[in-house]
Amino acid sequence: MKLPGFIKNNIVLKITSLNAVVIFIRLIVSVFIQRLLAVTVGEAGIANIGQIRNILAMLSSTSTLGTFSGVVKYVSEFKDNRPELTKVFSSATAFLIIGSVISSLVLFIGADYFTGYVFDSTEYSYVFKLLAIIVPFIAFSRIISGVVSGLSDYKKYAKIELISYLLASLVLVIGLYSYNLDGVIIAIAIAPIIQLVTLILIFGKTLNRYVKFKNFKLNLGYRNSLLAFTLMSFVSAFLINFIELEIRTIVTEDININEAGYWTAINFISKNYMVFATGLFTLYVLPRFASINNRTDFNKEVINIYKTILPIFFAGMVLVYLLRNYIIELIYPNFLGMEPLFKWQLLGDFIRLCALVLAYQFLAKKLVKSFVITELISLVLFYVLTKIFIDTYGTEGVVIAHFVRYIIYLIVVIIFVQIYYKRQSKIDAL
Template structure:
C-alpha cells in the first residue's frame, strides 16, 4: 500500500498536472493575441493594452469583492451540507451584487476620467460605459468558477476558462487587423460578455444554483468572507495600481517603447507563474488551514518545494538561454531590447514562488492584518525601488527592483510565519 506521503505527492502532482493543462492552453491563446498585438501595434500598443488589462482586473475584483478564495474554502468545508452551501451562495451573491453596483456606478459616471487616466485621451470613454453595463457578468463568472473549483471539478473549470480565452482571442484576431488599437481595446472590453457566454454553454448547472436563493447576508458567512475580501482586495488593488503607476512613470521618464518592453516581460512572467495558481488555491490553502505546528508546516513546505522548484528552475534556465529566440517567436524583432530584462525578472520570480508558498499561511489562518501589512510593504518596495533604479539603470532597473523586493519580502514572511507558529506552540503548552 502507498504511504500517506506518497498519496499526498500524487495528489499534488495530479493537481499540478490538471492545472498545467488549463494554464498551458490559456497561455498559448494569450501568446497568440500578444504576438498579433506586437506585430500590428508594437511596444506602444502593448503598453496601452497593459493599462486596460490592469484596469479590468481592478474592476473585476470590485464586482466580486474578492470572495473567490473564501468560497473555495467553505465550499470544501461544507461540501455535504446543502443548507450551509445555500447560505454560502446567498451571502456570496449578495456581496457580488453590492460590488457590481458600486463598480458600475464608478465606471459609467467617470468614463471620461478613466479614459484620460489610462490612455491620455478621452476618446475611449465608450469602453468604460460598455464595461459598466457588462461587469456584473464578470462577478457571476468568478463566483461560478470558485464554486466549480470548490467541487474539485477541475476539468469543467478548465473548459470554462479556456473557452473564454478562445472567444476573446478570436475577437482580437479579427479586430486588430482592421481597427488596430481601438479594435484590441474593444475586444478586451468584450471579456465579460465572453464570460457570460461560456457559463451559458458549459456551466448552466452552476448558474442554476443561484435560483430560488434568498439573497441576504448570513451572519457567519458575512463575517467569514469579509476577511478574504479584505485580503483579496488588498492584493489585487495594490498589484494593479503599482503596475499602472510604474508603467506611466516609464512612459513619462523614458518612453512608451520602454514601458512596452516591461509590460511584455511582465505579461510573459504572468503566463508561466499561472501554473502555480491552482496549487495555491486548491492544495496549499486547504492544507495550511489545518496546520498549527511548525514541524508539520516545514514537512509540507519541503514536499511542495521538492516538486515545484526543480520544474521552475529548469524552465527558467531554458527561458534565459533561449530568450532572443523566444522574443522573436512571441513578439517581433522590435522587442529584442527586452532580452536585458530576463535575468532579474526570472531571479525575482523564483524568489517570489518561494515566498508566496510560505505567505499563503496568512490567508489560510485568516490573518488579514499581517497579510495586508506585508502586501503593502511589498508594493511600496517595488514602487520606491523601481523609481530609484530606473533612474540608475533605465528600464532594467524595474526588474532589478522586482528581485530585491521579493528578497526582502521573503525575509519578512519567514520571520512572521515563524513567530505565528511559536505563538501556537506557547498556547498549546499553556493549555496542557
C-alpha cells in the same frame, strides 16, 4: 487517450494533468496572439493593452467586493448543505449588486478622468463607459466561477476556462483585423460576457441543482464572514493591479511608452511560467500546510518542497534566460529593448517562489493580518524602489526593484512565520 493508472488513481495528479493540458493549449494560443499584437500594434499598443487588462482585474475585485475566495471556501464547506449554500450565494449576490452598482457609476461618471489618467488621452473615454455596462457581467462571472471552484468540479472548470479563452481570443483577432487597437481593447472589455455565457451554458444546470433559486432571497447573513475576504482581495487583486498600472504610467511618462511596452511584455512572459507554480501551490502546498500544526513538521515540509520544486524551476528559468533572444524573436519581434530585463525579472521571480512557499502558510492558517501586512510591504517596496531606481537605470530599474522587493519580502515572511510558531508554542504550553 486514457490516463496511465498511477495518474487515474491519484486525484491530485488527475487535476494537475488536466490543468496542464489547458495551460499548454492556452500558452500556444497566447504566444500566437501576443506575436500578432506585437507585430500589428507595437510597443505602445502592448502597453495600452496591459493597462486595460489591469483595470479588468481590478474590476473583478471591486464588482464583487472581493468575495470570490470566500465563495470558494464556503461553497466547498457547505456543498452537501443546499439551504446553507443558497444563503452563501445569496449574501455573495448582495455584495455583487452593491459592488457592481458602485463600480459602474464611478466608471461611467469618471470616464473622461480615468481615460486621461490611465491613457493620457481622451480617445478611450468610450472604453470606460463600455466597462461600466459590462461590470455586472464581470461580477456574475466571478461569483459563478467561485461556485465551480468550491464544488471542485475541475473537469467543468477546465472546459469553461479553455472554451471561453478560445472564444475571447477569436473575438480579439476579429477586433484586431477590423478596428486595429480599438478593436482589441473592445474585445478584451467584452471578454467577461463571453465567459459568463460559457459558464451558464456548461454549468447552469449544476448551479441550479445546488442553489435553490425558487426560494432565493437576498440576505447578508454571511456579510461578516465574506468581509474578511474583501480585505484580502483588495490587497491581492485590486492593489497589485493598481500598482502595476501606476508603474506602467511612470515608465511611460518618465521614459516613453515603448519602454512601458517592453516591461508589459516581460510581465506577460513571467506570468505565463508562474502559472505552473501557482497551480502546484494550490493543489499541494496549501492543503499540506493546512494539515501541519507544529514547527518541526512545517520546516521539514518546506525543505522537502524546496528540494523538489526549486531545482526544476531554477533549470527552467536558466533555460528561459539562455533562450531569451529566441523568445523575443518568436513572441515579440523587434522588441529588442526587452533583452536587459530578463536577468532581473527571472532572479526576482525565483526569490518570489521561495517566499510564496512560506507565504502560503498565511492562507493555510487563515492569518489575514499577516497576509495583508506582508502584501502591503511588498507592494509599497515595489512602488518606492521603482521610483528610486528608474532615474538611474531606466526601465531596467523596474525589474531591479522587482528583485530587491522580493529579497526583502522573503525576509519579512520568514519573520512573520517564526512569530506565528512562537505564539503557537506559547499557546500549546498553557
